[in-house]
Amino acid sequence: MMPVIVAVILWLAISGGLLALAYRRTLSAVWREPVLRAPVLILESDDWGYGPLMQAERLDRIAEVLAGFRDASGRQPVATLGVVLAGPDTDRMRADGCRTYHRLTLADPRLAPVREAIMRGRARSVFALQLHGMEHFWPTCLMRSALVNKQLRQWLASDTFPCTEDLPAPLQSRWVDASKLPSTPLPADEVAAAASEEVHAFATVFGVAPEVVVPATFIWSDTVESAWARAGVRIVVTPGLRNESRDAEGRVVAGERTYFNAATGPQGVSYVVRDCYLEPSLGHTHERTIRALRSKTRAGRPTLIEIHRLNFMGDERSVQHALDEVKRLLDAARADFPEVRFMSTVELAGHCRGRSPLVEQRWSVRVHFLIRRLAEVSRLRKLAWATGAALPALLAYILTSPRGLSTAESM
Numbered sequence: 055m056m057p058v059i060v061a062v063i064l065w066l067a068i069s070g071g072l073l074a075l076a077y078r079r080t081l082s083a084v085w086r087e088p089v090l091r092a093p094v095l096i097l098e099s100d101d102w103g104y105g106p107l108m109q110a111e112r113l114d115r116i117a118e119v120l121a122g123f124r125d126a127s128g129r130q131p132v133a134t135l136g137v138v139l140a141g142p143d144t145d146r147m148r149a150d151g152c153r154t155y156h157r158l159t160l161a162d163p164r165l166a167p168v169r170e171a172i173m174r175g176r177a178r179s180v181f182a183l184q185l186h187g188m189e190h191f192w193p194t195c196l197m198r199s200a201l202v203n204k205q206l207r208q209w210l211a212s213d214t215f216p217c218t219e220d221l222p223a224p225l226q227s228r229w230v231d232a233s234k235l236p237s238t239p240l241p242a243d244e245v246a247a248a249a250s251e252e253v254h255a256f257a258t259v260f261g262v263a264p265e266v267v268v269p270a271t272f273i274w275s276d277t278v279e280s281a282w283a284r285a286g287v288r289i290v291v292t293p294g295l296r297n298e299s300r301d302a303e304g305r306v307v308a309g310e311r312t313y314f315n316a317a318t319g320p321q322g323v324s325y326v327v328r329d330c331y332l333e334p335s336l337g338h339t340h341e342r343t344i345r346a347l348r349s350k351t352r353a354g355r356p357t358l359i360e361i362h363r364l365n366f367m368g369d370e371r372s373v374q375h376a377l378d379e380v381k382r383l384l385d386a387a388r389a390d391f392p393e394v395r396f397m398s399t400v401e402l403a404g405h406c407r408g409r410s411p412l413v414e415q416r417w418s419v420r421v422h423f424l425i426r427r428l429a430e431v432s433r434l435r436k437l438a439w440a441t442g443a444a445l446p447a448l449l450a451y452i453l454t455s456p457r458g459l460s461t462a463e464s465m
């Protein structure tokens with residue numbers, strides 16, 4: 055009997071050790087990722103800024119909806135706005151026959167209604183501003199494509215300020231040359247200068263430097279990140295990966311790296327993962343987002359919800375539908391999670407950095423959440439069960455459970 059027990063223990067130790075070795079990067083990243091002690095819900099809405107003046111009215115309505123809710127601590131929900139600072143000066147483009155690119159920024163009096171609506175929401179603490187980019191494209195590439203594309207020339211010379219959402223998807227990526235597919239890298243010196251320029255332009259328009267950047271279409275590079283960091287950016291929002299190029303069909307191509315909350319990049323920025331969605335114009339409903347909130351909370355992670363400007367730019371019916379879905383989401387979140395916390399992405403990063411009371415410190419609870427998170431890595435979970443390494447993990451999971459055995463069934 056004894057030799058069998060020794061053999062089993064040896065086997066579990068060796069298989070567990072080998073798995074830990076194979077997954078050491080994931081293991082250490084997941085261990086270092088903060089475990090939050092309360093559900094955190096943040097709405098993240100990109101693409102606002104340059105574009106039609108009706109954005110002002112839409113932003114006011116969003117602010118009004120958000121201002122109607124409070125979390126248990128009395129805090130209102132926050133929509134972070136990923137701001138696009140500039141686009142074509144369509145009047146000048148038209149006059150010039152689209153020969154050269156003329157930039158119009160949010161500092162221009164013609165875009166004052168939009169800028170002021172953004173500021174109003176910020177003054178009410180329901181908006182927090184993040185940098186999405188100077189333009190939602192790389193002007194040289196857009197101009198090159200416009201030479202052979204009449205629709206692009208019409209877009210550049212519209213009667214009103216056009217929506218960047220109407221551009222072909224590949225051209226909406228700012229940090230690669232997608233004027234020909236597959237995309238090619240842009241000159242590093244130009245990229246670095248532009249990344250630094252946009253951070254300073256944001257400060258000029260809003261009076262404060264941006265702490266958070268949301269890369270357009272989640273394509274960016276080390277050169278871009280390093281220039282942002284040097285200009286003072288501290289946080290980069292990512293869906294858990296980094297897109298690096300566009301393939302021959304124009305689809306984004308992700309790099310190898312994976313990103314975890316509060317992990318620090320080579321340039322010193324920290325990352326926040328946003329991979330939940332509420333895009334009513336694409337048919338998403340709040341129920342799906344609540345499921346995401348449930349699963350993120352279960353893993354001790356924050357829930358950052360993508361809800362693009364596009365949802366609010368259509369006709370009255372679609373706008374009202376989007377606003378209603380936001381209301382339903384916030385109602386359901388408050389009802390299902392009375393302890394839910396509303397905050398901005400900057401505040402979330404501050405909690406993680408400062409190890410505030412929102413962040414779990416107890417070693418045993420952190421082990422519990424580590425196992426819970428690792429169990430979500432499908433391949434690792436299968437390998438753990440196949441080799442038996444899951445058994446000691448299950449035992450550790452039960453022993454570290456803050457509520458005893460009751461959570462064991464959910465492994």
Ligand SMILES: [Zn+2]
Pocket residue numbers: 100101186190270271
């Ligand atoms: Zn965008």
